Amino acid sequence: MEQKTVLTAEECERIYQNALLLIDGGLFSEAYDELSRIPDYKDAAEKMRECEKRKETAKLDTIYAEADKAASNFNVRSQEKAIRTFERIRGYRDADERIEQAKRTIEEIRTKERDDREKNIRKAKLEEQKRKQRNKRILRAAIIAGCVAALCAVGVILFNKYAVPAIRYDRAIKQYEAGEVDEAYLALHGMHYRDSSDLIYDIAKDRLKGAEIGSVVLFGAYPQGRITDERKDPVEWIVLDKDGSRLLLISKYALDSLPYMRYDYDSTSTNVSWQTSLLREWLNSEFLGIAFDNAEIRMLQRTMTHDEMSGMLITDRVFLLNIDEARTYFPTDESRRCLATQYALGYGAYRSSIGETCLWWLRTPADKAKIAEFLADEATERVYFVIPRIACVNTDGEIIEVGHEILNRGYAVRPAMWIDTEATGALELNK
DSSP, rough: OOOOOOHHHHHHHHHHHHHHHHHTTTHHHHHHHHHHHHHTTTTTTHHHHHHHHHHHHHHHHHHHHHHHHHHTTHHHHHHHHHHHHHHHHTTTTTHHHHHHHHHHHHHHHHHHHHHHHHHHHHHHHHHHHHHHHHHHHHHHHHHHHHHHHHGGGHHHHHHIIHHHHHHHHHHHHHHTTOOOHHHHHHHHTOOOOHHHHHHHHHHHHHHHTOOOTTTTEEEEEEEOTTTTOOEEEEEEEEEEEEEETTEEEESBBEEEEOOOSSSTSOOOOOOOOOOTTTHHHIIIIIIHHHHOOHHHHBBBBEEEEOTTTTTEEEEEBBBOOHHHHHHHOOOOOHOOOBBBOOHHHTTOOOOOOOOOOBBBBEEEEOOHHHHHHHHHGGGGGGGGGGGGGEEEETTTEEEEEEEEETTOOOOOOOOEEETTTOOOOOOOOOO
């Protein structure tokens, strides 16, 4: 039989004092182990019971601190985490009260987001109505002026057709020769007069010279101010990847706001793929024509993208990132946070009151397994999953695999594309 080691009074006192230091440092488990070696010395037994009690309290305090940290973040996901964590320590301190407070905060966030979206949409509609009214007034004035100046009509037509482009071209050339490259670029962009496209090509190539992954470059022009303005501004792009003379670009800012599908899509069909989406059609037609001069379109590469709904490979000049690409090129939530232009906000893009970041679309259909898992946890949210959903990035930069409804206009658009800085081939019209 193993004999128990007998400790001297001096050794017992040393162990006892060491245990007291551990207690002062909050190391109750370690203190308990020390005191268990001298259970009959002084008040060691009482101290052991105290350690047991304080060890449990420290555990509860740790859980409480974790929940409190989550509750300090003003977003739904953090508040839901706070509720789950507080529920592990119901009855401790004010945990029950904090659960109810987090639930109220979630309701406030959702109410505010809904109100903000509705407010932006109403504002955009009002601006559009004002624009139409103004255009009607201008049209009426033009008709009256046309009647009065009927005898001069032929002269005006000839002036606009031949003299105006020549004047604009000459002014742009003077700006270019004076080193005012940005001003000349905007004046020549989309002019299609004489060698304007060749000059645009030279300027674009010069801007892309030396671009590396992570660089921000200027390429093309698109409206970025108020939706009532007609001015286009150079578009800033982030270089995501590089392969020789080829660059993968994505807009630094969200440039516009559209639903993923048309409002008249066949709701009985499950085909809400990237191939049939409004966004794909818009990016490769209207956006392409507005944002790029013919010379720049020559540089845009036809890129094979995978349609994850049909499994087909399709060809696009301009596209959206999918989930895997978003994670690869933007590895953190912080890097995925994005601001929207004033133009995109004017057409309904949602902007968070915290950080003023926006929501932006990806092209991946929502993961059905993720939706099922979400529904299992959030039975009250089932109503939101009637309409098909597409993955997206929220204002915190999180990738939301359960996505959002395809008809939601509050999500902004960040176009992506491969360009070849050495491309010199003839323009092929996008089909």
